[in-house]
Amino acid sequence: MPDAFSFRLLATDDAARRGEIATPHGAVATPAFLPIGTQATVKGLAPEAVRATGADIVLANTYHLMLRPGAERIASLGGLHRFMNWPWAILTDSGGFQVMSLSHLRKIEDKGVTFRSHLDGAMVELSPERAIEVQHLLGSDIAMQLDECLQLPASQGELQRAMQLSLAWAERSKRAFERTGGTALFAIVQGGDDLRLRAESARVLTEMGFHGYAIGGLAVGEPQQVMLRIVEAVASALPAERPRYLMGVGTPEDIVEAVARGIDMFDCVLPTRNGRHGLAFTRFGPINLKNARHADDPRPIDEASSSRAARDFSRAYLHHLVKANEMLGAILLTTVNLAYYQALMADMRAAIAAGTFADFRAAARESWARGDVSCS
Amino acid sequence: MPDAFSFRLLATDDAARRGEIATPHGAVATPAFLPIGTQATVKGLAPEAVRATGADIVLANTYHLMLRPGAERIASLGGLHRFMNWPWAILTDSGGFQVMSLSHLRKIEDKGVTFRSHLDGAMVELSPERAIEVQHLLGSDIAMQLDECLQLPASQGELQRAMQLSLAWAERSKRAFERTGGTALFAIVQGGDDLRLRAESARVLTEMGFHGYAIGGLAVGEPQQVMLRIVEAVASALPAERPRYLMGVGTPEDIVEAVARGIDMFDCVLPTRNGRHGLAFTRFGPINLKNARHADDPRPIDEASSSRAARDFSRAYLHHLVKANEMLGAILLTTVNLAYYQALMADMRAAIAAGTFADFRAAARESWARGDVSCS
Numbered sequence: 001m002p003d004a005f006s007f008r009l010l011a012t013d014d015a016a017r018r019g020e021i022a023t024p025h026g027a028v029a030t031p032a033f034l035p036i037g038t039q040a041t042v043k044g045l046a047p048e049a050v051r052a053t054g055a056d057i058v059l060a061n062t063y064h065l066m067l068r069p070g071a072e073r074i075a076s077l078g079g080l081h082r083f084m085n086w087p088w089a090i091l092t093d094s095g096g097f098q099v100m101s102l103s104h105l106r107k108i109e110d111k112g113v114t115f116r117s118h119l120d121g122a123m124v125e126l127s128p129e130r131a132i133e134v135q136h137l138l139g140s141d142i143a144m145q146l147d148e149c150l151q152l153p154a155s156q157g158e159l160q161r162a163m164q165l166s167l168a169w170a171e172r173s174k175r176a177f178e179r180t181g182g183t184a185l186f187a188i189v190q191g192g193d194d195l196r197l198r199a200e201s202a203r204v205l206t207e208m209g210f211h212g213y214a215i216g217g218l219a220v221g222e223p224q225q226v227m228l229r230i231v232e233a234v235a236s237a238l239p240a241e242r243p244r245y246l247m248g249v250g251t252p253e254d255i256v257e258a259v260a261r262g263i264d265m266f267d268c269v270l271p272t273r274n275g276r277h278g279l280a281f282t283r284f285g286p287i288n289l290k291n292a293r294h295a296d297d298p299r300p301i302d303e304a305s306s307s308r309a310a311r312d313f314s315r316a317y318l319h320h321l322v323k324a325n326e327m328l329g330a331i332l333l334t335t336v337n338l339a340y341y342q343a344l345m346a347d348m349r350a351a352i353a354a355g356t357f358a359d360f361r362a363a364a365r366e367s368w369a370r371g372d373v374s375c376s
Numbered sequence: 377m378p379d380a381f382s383f384r385l386l387a388t389d390d391a392a393r394r395g396e397i398a399t400p401h402g403a404v405a406t407p408a409f410l411p412i413g414t415q416a417t418v419k420g421l422a423p424e425a426v427r428a429t430g431a432d433i434v435l436a437n438t439y440h441l442m443l444r445p446g447a448e449r450i451a452s453l454g455g456l457h458r459f460m461n462w463p464w465a466i467l468t469d470s471g472g473f474q475v476m477s478l479s480h481l482r483k484i485e486d487k488g489v490t491f492r493s494h495l496d497g498a499m500v501e502l503s504p505e506r507a508i509e510v511q512h513l514l515g516s517d518i519a520m521q522l523d524e525c526l527q528l529p530a531s532q533g534e535l536q537r538a539m540q541l542s543l544a545w546a547e548r549s550k551r552a553f554e555r556t557g558g559t560a561l562f563a564i565v566q567g568g569d570d571l572r573l574r575a576e577s578a579r580v581l582t583e584m585g586f587h588g589y590a591i592g593g594l595a596v597g598e599p600q601q602v603m604l605r606i607v608e609a610v611a612s613a614l615p616a617e618r619p620r621y622l623m624g625v626g627t628p629e630d631i632v633e634a635v636a637r638g639i640d641m642f643d644c645v646l647p648t649r650n651g652r653h654g655l656a657f658t659r660f661g662p663i664n665l666k667n668a669r670h671a672d673d674p675r676p677i678d679e680a681s682s683s684r685a686a687r688d689f690s691r692a693y694l695h696h697l698v699k700a701n702e703m704l705g706a707i708l709l710t711t712v713n714l715a716y717y718q719a720l721m722a723d724m725r726a727a728i729a730a731g732t733f734a735d736f737r738a739a740a741r742e743s744w745a746r747g748d749v750s751c752s
Contacts, residue, residue, distance in 0.1 A: 040696065044703040046685075069671065069696045077674055077692050085688050295445065298453055309422075312461050316453050320416065320445045327420040327703060 005141070005184035005211055007243045011353045015235070015262040018352040021243055023089040023141040024183060025081060028056040030243060031259045031348055033341045034091055034267035039064050040074075040084040043272055044331045045338075047086040053307065053335060054342030057089035057141070059267045062134050063098035067117050067124070071137040079139030091267070092140040094131040094173075094188075097149050097216075097248075108148060110165065128169040132176035132185075140182065144214065145173035147188040152222045159192035163201050166190040166216075170205055184211035186245060192217055193226050195233050202237040213238045214245040215263075219254070228257050235262035252281060252344055253368065256361055259348055271337030276330040278322040280310075281340045283364075284372045287315075289333065294319040307339030381517070381560035381587050383619045387729045391611070391638040394728035397619055399465040399517040400559060401457060404432040406619060407635045407724050409717045410467055410643035415440050416450075416460040419648055420707045421714075423462040429683065429711060430718030433465035433517070435643045438510050439474030443493050443500070447513035455515030467643070468516040470507040470549075470564075473525050473592075473624075484524060486541065504545040508552035508561075516558065520590065521549035523564040528598045535568035539577050542566045542592075546581055560587035562621060568593055569602050571609050578613040589614045590621040591639075595630070604633050611638035628657060628720055629744065632737055635724055647713030652706040654698040656686075657716045659740075660748045663691075665709065670695040683715030 004024045011018040021028040035042045035050055037058040042050045050058060060080060065071060074083050080090055096113065099106055103115035112127030128146040135143035147166040150158060170187045177185040187205040191197030205213060215234050218227045231246060238244050245265035246258050255266050271281060278290040280301050287294075287301065297315040305311055309332040321329030344364075351360035380400045387394040397404040411418045411426055413434040418426045426434060436456060441447060450459050456466055472489065475482055479491035488503030504522040511519035523542040526534060546563045553561040563581040567573030581589060591610050594603045607622060614620055621641035622634050631642050647657060654666040656677050663670075663677065673691040681687055685708040697705030720740075727736035 039700045039702055040693070041702050041704040044707070046704065046707065048684075068700060069692070073672060073692070076672065077690065083690070083693055083696075085693070296449060296452065308424075314453065314459070316445070316449070317416070317459055317461070320459075324415045324444060326415055326417050327706065328417040328422065330703065331420070331422065331707070 007212065007241065009240065011355075013352045013355050013357040014260070015232075016259050016348070016352045016357045017262055017264055018349050019243065019264055021089075023057075025087060025089045025141055026056060028089050029346075029349055030264040031255075031345050031352075032056060032265050033255070033345045034059040034265065035338055036061075036267060036269050036272055037084065037086070037090075039068070040080060042334075042338075043276065044327070044334045047084060049335060050086070050338065051088065053338040054346060055088070055338065057091055058086060059091050059093065060084075060138065060140075061098060062092050062095035062131060062138070063102065063126075065138060066095060066126075066134045067119050071134040075137040075139070081139060089141045090138075091142040092135045092138055092144065093247075094144040094146040095126050095134070096131070096146045099126060100149055108165075110168065112146070128172040129176040132173055132180055132182075136180040136182050142184045142186055142212065143177065143182055144186050145170045145188055147190055147216055149190070149217045149220070150192060151220050152192055152217070154192050156194060156197075159190075159194050159197055163190040163192075163197050167201060167204050170210075171208060174208060174210065186210055186212040186214050188214045188216040188247070189234050189238075190217050193222055193230060195230065198230055198234050199237055202234050206237075206239055210242070212243040212245060212265075214247050216247050218246065219248045219250050224254060224257075227254070228261065231258050231263060232261040252341070253365070255341075255344065256348065256364055260357070260361055271341045272334050275334035275337040278329065278333065279337075280318075280333050281337045282372065283340070283367050284370055285368045287372055289315065289318045289322045289329070291319075301336050302340075305336070305339060306343060307335055309333075309335035310339060383588070383617065385616065387731075389728045389731050389733040390636070391608075392635050392724070392728045392733045393638055393640055394725050395619065395640055397465075399433075401463060401465045401517050402432060404465050405722075405725055406640040407631075407721050407728075408432060408641050409631070409721050410435040410641065411714055412437075412643060412645050412648055413460065413462070413466075415444070416456060418710075418714075419652065420703070420710045423460060425711060426462070426714065427464065429714040430722060431464070431714065433467060434462060435467050435469065436460075436514065436516075437474060438468050438471035438507060438514070439478065439502075441514060442471060442502075442510045443495050447510040451513040451515070457515060465517040466514075467518040468511045468514055468520065469623075470520040470522040471502050471510070472507070472522045475502060476525055484541075486544070488522070504548040505552040508549055508556055508558075512556040512558050518560045518562055518588065519553065519558055520562050521546045521564055523566055523592055525566070525593045525596070526568060527596050528568055528593075530568055532570060532573075535566075535570050535573055539566040539568075539573050543577060543580050546584060546586075550584060550586070562586055562588040562590050564590045564592040564623070565610050565614075566593050569598055569606060571606065574606055574610050575613055578610050582613075582615055586618070588619040588621060588641075590623050592623050594622065595624045595626055595644075600630065600633075603630070604637065607634050607639060608637040628717070629741070631717075631720065632724065632740055635728075636733070636737055647717045648710050651710035651713040654705065654709065655713075656694075656709050657713045658748065659716070659743050660746055661744045663748050665691065665694045665698045665705070667695075677712050678716075681712070681715060682719060683711055685709075685711035686715060
């Protein structure tokens with residue numbers, strides 16, 4: 001495997017870790033949050049606007065891009081970085097999660113998944129080898145193995161079967177990655193809410209050896225305390241010298257709690273999707289701009305924010321834009337939310353480096369619980 | 377009337393005019409194009425992005441803003457400039473045009489218009505006095521008189537009636553404006569495609585005395601040659617020392633031809649609306665990004681553009697965004713189009729100042745007619 005990828009652990013504070021991932025497309029400071037760029041765009045934001053929120057890396061969805069515009073087309077246009085004009089790091093998922101959630105007709109076999117495209121109804125095959133090939137065509141900095149992700153609750157038998165299948169696919173993904181070449185390949189620990197299965201998955205994947213390790217199959221319907229118990233157990237079972245990535249998580253509180261348990265990377269649709277639906281994440285908890293109480297409120301979302309979207313526009317104006325279904329409402333609130341998430345990550349990185357993460361965590365909780373200041 | 381508004385004629389080249397309007401919110405170089413900010417936002421662009429395209433002034437719609445969020449509310453929040461965070465000049469229309477085009481139930485009487493809100497069905501009255509009051513509450517730099525605008529073709533009798541009503545409303549608008557105060561009030565010449573009615577309207581309005589004169593009731597279904605004949609006749613009948621504004625026009629060619637006939641200001645939904653629907657305006661004519669021929673085209677829209685939206689993204693990527701219905705497609709193409717329109721205005725201003733407008737006009741026509749260069 002090439003040397004372009006590396007992970008350095010810069011500081012620890014109890015289980016929390018401050019690190020840096022090197023990629024051919026720049027450094028990623030960890031703990032890191034990855035905005036979702038499903039169809040080769042973070043919805044509503046030009047790449048420079050995404051960068052301005054503080055993002056070092058975005059996530060793009062293999063499932064969507066292989067169907068439209070097609071991985072071979074993106075490769076012939078110079079790869080995903082050039083296609084979307086994002087010169088920084090990109091992580092691609094394997095496509096497996098969307099096959100499960102978006103495609104109604106699908107068949108899971110040992111060889112891979114066959115599914116019907118949600119766009120044109122065509123039958124498409126996705127094997128561990130094809131998932132790696134597609135991610136190679138995209139030019140991903142961090143590729144993910146194909147895995148099978150179950151909704152929770154699920155039976156122990158189902159969890160075991162899916163975990164074992166994911167291990168077999170991890171092995172095949174690794175062999176395929178070694179053939180195609182690429183920057184980095186992460187494995188995905190599965191096993192649902194069964195700690196014994198999770199431990200087995202983590203152990204076997206660590207023995208195989210990957211550039212990093214993700215925890216999949218969480219934030220799929222289980223209570224937060226269940227998620228955090230699994231995260232804590234799996235993180236402590238993974239090698240300290242590799243980055244750990246909690247997929248699809250989460251709220252600001254989820255993220256702080258997972259960082260406290262040793263997680264380095266996160267992705268989630270919440271800041272972007274909720275922003276499009278009128279919700280702002282702030283230091284003082286979420287604000288629903290649809291609410292009529294904002295109609296006459298001249299205050300910005302957060303005058304102390306580093307983001308102009310949070311400082312330069314009144315809540316009254318944002319309320320108006322959201323009610324009038326104006327694109328600019330979605331754009332500004334997406335910006336506000338991504339800037340808040342990135343500021344949260346930066347603050348955590350600083351606290352870990354300073355050895356004050358416990359204080360930061362307590363202060364963040366207190367601030368969220370306090371809620372938004374009342375209207376003047 | 378206050379002195380904050382002025383118009384200086386800096387150069388002429390045959391009938392074409394290069395000028396500058398002073399307002400309390402900055403200078404407006406003319407010929408000027410006003411992007412449409414209907415609901416207190418140019419759809420899809422933050423104010424700084426609108427400014428970056430080269431706009432000195434935007435148009436906001438009185439009809440929409442009086443219904444939502446309400447003119448009194450905007451006034452209590454510090455006025456429209458602060459509300460939408462646009463510190464540059466704003467022209468507001470009178471609301472009359474949207475009453476005619478958006479509201480199905482309406483009654484036009486001498487006293488004004490009564491209509492049913494398209495939002496909540498409430499009956500709303502709009503008189504010349506109320507239109508001025510609303511625009512004063514918004515804090516408009518250039519207010520427009522209430523007028524009645526007919527679709528063409530229309531009978532001579534109907535055209536005469538609407539023109540006379542608009543004259544009476546102009547007189548009342550002026551008196552109301554003198555009571556409320558404000559920066560500038562423009563009258564609107566009506567009379568449809570009847571040159572005699574147009575001349576009468578222009579003569580009476582000039583005698584009344586306004587800060588500027590608009591030509592309304594064009595670009596409402598008539599052929600371009602009819603529109604230009606009216607424009608030429610009306611422009612030459614208006615006082616040289618006041619700005620002339622052709623409302624709701626138009627394509628790049630319409631605008632160049634109207635500048636050649638002495639028009640100073642334009643507004644139109646084409647660059648923004650068509651941008652949202654996948655169409656790019658360029659030096660070489662329009663490009664429909666929906667077309668499959670762009671799917672593999674690595675070229676930008678126009679590498680010589682001053683706009684990064686036109687330089688930094690491939691046609692293949694824009695095609696993908698448009699096909700995938702991604703907001704960023706609308707955002708980038710709106711930016712491309714507004715930047716092209718503003719560059720066209722800037723080029724015309726330079727040509728008029730240099731006395732080379734006839735050459736510029738011929739070269740622009742040739743370039744549009746040449747069409748887009750073929751795929752490589």
